[in-house]
Amino acid sequence: MKLKLVNEDKKRYIDLLLLADEQENMIDQYLERGDLYIFEEKQKLIGVCVVTKENEDIYEIKNMAVAPHLKRKGYGKKMIQLVEDIYKGRARKLQVGTGDSPLTIPFYQACGFHISHQIDDFFVKHYDRPIYEGGKQLIHMVILQKQL
Numbered sequence: 001m002k003l004k005l006v007n008e009d010k011k012r013y014i015d016l017l018l019l020a021d022e023q024e025n026m027i028d029q030y031l032e033r034g035d036l037y038i039f040e041e042k043q044k045l046i047g048v049c050v051v052t053k054e055n056e057d058i059y060e061i062k063n064m065a066v067a068p069h070l071k072r073k074g075y076g077k078k079m080i081q082l083v084e085d086i087y088k089g090r091a092r093k094l095q096v097g098t099g100d101s102p103l104t105i106p107f108y109q110a111c112g113f114h115i116s117h118q119i120d121d122f123f124v125k126h127y128d129r130p131i132y133e134g135g136k137q138l139i140h141m142v143i144l145q146k147q148l
Contacts, residue, residue, distance in 0.1 A: 099138030
Protein backbone atom coordinates (compact mmCIF):
# COMPACT_ATOMS: atom_id res chain seq x y z
CA MET A 1 0.00 0.00 0.00
CA LYS A 2 1.32 3.44 -0.84
CA LEU A 3 0.20 6.92 -0.01
CA LYS A 4 0.21 10.13 -1.98
CA LEU A 5 -0.02 13.67 -0.70
CA VAL A 6 -2.76 15.62 -2.49
CA ASN A 7 -2.20 19.37 -2.80
CA GLU A 8 -4.87 20.37 -5.31
CA ASP A 9 -8.59 19.77 -5.75
CA LYS A 10 -8.89 18.06 -2.37
CA LYS A 11 -12.70 18.17 -2.57
CA ARG A 12 -12.70 15.51 -5.27
CA TYR A 13 -12.38 13.03 -2.38
CA ILE A 14 -15.42 14.41 -0.54
CA ASP A 15 -17.40 11.15 -0.85
CA LEU A 16 -14.79 9.28 1.18
CA LEU A 17 -14.23 12.17 3.59
CA LEU A 18 -17.95 12.26 4.35
CA LEU A 19 -17.76 8.66 5.57
CA ALA A 20 -15.70 9.85 8.55
CA ASP A 21 -17.25 13.28 9.05
CA GLU A 22 -20.87 13.54 7.94
CA GLN A 23 -21.09 17.31 7.60
CA GLU A 24 -19.28 18.99 4.72
CA ASN A 25 -18.94 22.40 6.37
CA MET A 26 -17.06 20.72 9.25
CA ILE A 27 -14.67 19.12 6.74
CA ASP A 28 -14.18 22.54 5.14
CA GLN A 29 -12.78 23.82 8.46
CA TYR A 30 -9.70 21.60 8.26
CA LEU A 31 -9.34 20.27 4.71
CA GLU A 32 -7.36 23.13 3.17
CA ARG A 33 -5.09 23.65 6.18
CA GLY A 34 -4.43 19.93 6.51
CA ASP A 35 -2.33 17.41 4.63
CA LEU A 36 -4.62 15.14 2.60
CA TYR A 37 -3.26 11.69 1.83
CA ILE A 38 -4.82 9.10 -0.41
CA PHE A 39 -3.94 5.46 0.09
CA GLU A 40 -3.74 3.21 -2.93
CA GLU A 41 -2.97 -0.41 -3.62
CA LYS A 42 -2.47 -1.60 -7.19
CA GLN A 43 -3.77 1.81 -8.34
CA LYS A 44 -7.07 1.31 -6.49
CA LEU A 45 -8.16 3.94 -3.98
CA ILE A 46 -8.28 2.38 -0.51
CA GLY A 47 -8.87 5.39 1.70
CA VAL A 48 -8.10 8.96 2.70
CA CYS A 49 -6.66 10.73 5.71
CA VAL A 50 -6.37 14.41 6.67
CA VAL A 51 -3.71 15.42 9.20
CA THR A 52 -3.34 18.91 10.71
CA LYS A 53 -0.62 20.51 12.78
CA GLU A 54 -2.23 21.58 16.06
CA ASN A 55 0.92 22.90 17.72
CA GLU A 56 4.66 22.20 17.84
CA ASP A 57 4.09 18.96 19.75
CA ILE A 58 0.89 17.55 18.22
CA TYR A 59 -0.40 16.51 14.81
CA GLU A 60 -4.03 15.43 14.58
CA ILE A 61 -5.79 12.96 12.33
CA LYS A 62 -8.92 14.97 11.53
CA ASN A 63 -10.46 12.54 9.09
CA MET A 64 -9.66 8.96 8.14
CA ALA A 65 -11.86 6.76 5.99
CA VAL A 66 -11.53 3.45 4.20
CA ALA A 67 -13.72 2.64 1.19
CA PRO A 68 -16.81 0.81 2.50
CA HIS A 69 -16.19 -2.42 0.56
CA LEU A 70 -12.65 -2.63 2.02
CA LYS A 71 -13.45 -2.14 5.71
CA ARG A 72 -12.33 -4.70 8.29
CA LYS A 73 -9.42 -5.89 6.16
CA GLY A 74 -6.62 -4.18 8.13
CA TYR A 75 -6.28 -1.13 5.88
CA GLY A 76 -7.15 1.34 8.64
CA LYS A 77 -4.30 0.10 10.84
CA LYS A 78 -1.90 0.19 7.89
CA MET A 79 -2.96 3.77 7.14
CA ILE A 80 -2.28 4.80 10.75
CA GLN A 81 1.18 3.17 10.62
CA LEU A 82 2.07 5.05 7.45
CA VAL A 83 0.87 8.35 8.93
CA GLU A 84 2.90 7.71 12.09
CA ASP A 85 6.00 7.12 9.98
CA ILE A 86 5.53 10.46 8.23
CA TYR A 87 5.05 12.53 11.39
CA LYS A 88 7.53 10.76 13.66
CA GLY A 89 10.29 13.25 14.38
CA ARG A 90 8.08 16.24 13.54
CA ALA A 91 6.12 16.20 16.79
CA ARG A 92 5.88 14.28 20.05
CA LYS A 93 2.27 13.13 19.73
CA LEU A 94 -0.31 12.08 17.19
CA GLN A 95 -3.92 12.54 18.23
CA VAL A 96 -7.36 11.84 16.91
CA GLY A 97 -10.77 13.16 17.94
CA THR A 98 -13.67 10.79 17.48
CA GLY A 99 -17.22 10.31 18.65
CA ASP A 100 -17.93 8.52 21.90
CA SER A 101 -18.61 5.37 19.92
CA PRO A 102 -18.17 1.73 20.84
CA LEU A 103 -16.99 1.13 17.27
CA THR A 104 -14.21 3.66 16.77
CA ILE A 105 -12.64 4.08 20.21
CA PRO A 106 -11.57 0.40 20.42
CA PHE A 107 -10.08 0.65 16.91
CA TYR A 108 -7.83 3.56 17.89
CA GLN A 109 -6.93 1.89 21.19
CA ALA A 110 -5.88 -1.23 19.25
CA CYS A 111 -3.61 1.09 17.22
CA GLY A 112 -1.88 2.22 20.42
CA PHE A 113 -3.82 5.41 21.17
CA HIS A 114 -4.90 6.22 24.73
CA ILE A 115 -7.80 8.40 25.82
CA SER A 116 -6.53 11.85 26.76
CA HIS A 117 -9.69 13.86 27.37
CA GLN A 118 -13.20 14.56 26.16
CA ILE A 119 -14.91 17.60 24.66
CA ASP A 120 -18.42 17.56 26.08
CA ASP A 121 -21.43 17.97 23.79
CA PHE A 122 -19.23 18.52 20.70
CA PHE A 123 -21.51 16.70 18.25
CA VAL A 124 -24.65 18.30 19.65
CA LYS A 125 -23.23 21.83 19.45
CA HIS A 126 -21.44 21.65 16.08
CA TYR A 127 -23.57 19.42 13.86
CA ASP A 128 -26.91 20.25 12.24
CA ARG A 129 -28.48 16.90 13.02
CA PRO A 130 -27.85 13.96 15.34
CA ILE A 131 -25.15 11.52 14.24
CA TYR A 132 -25.46 7.85 15.09
CA GLU A 133 -22.82 5.16 15.01
CA GLY A 134 -23.47 1.59 15.99
CA GLY A 135 -26.99 2.57 17.07
CA LYS A 136 -25.67 5.17 19.55
CA GLN A 137 -26.01 8.92 19.18
CA LEU A 138 -22.64 10.65 19.29
CA ILE A 139 -22.60 13.40 21.90
CA HIS A 140 -19.04 13.94 23.13
CA MET A 141 -15.77 14.01 21.23
CA VAL A 142 -13.13 11.74 22.71
CA ILE A 143 -9.51 12.78 22.14
CA LEU A 144 -7.01 9.94 21.94
CA GLN A 145 -3.27 10.42 21.76
CA LYS A 146 -0.21 8.37 20.95
CA GLN A 147 3.47 9.13 21.53
CA LEU A 148 5.48 9.30 18.31
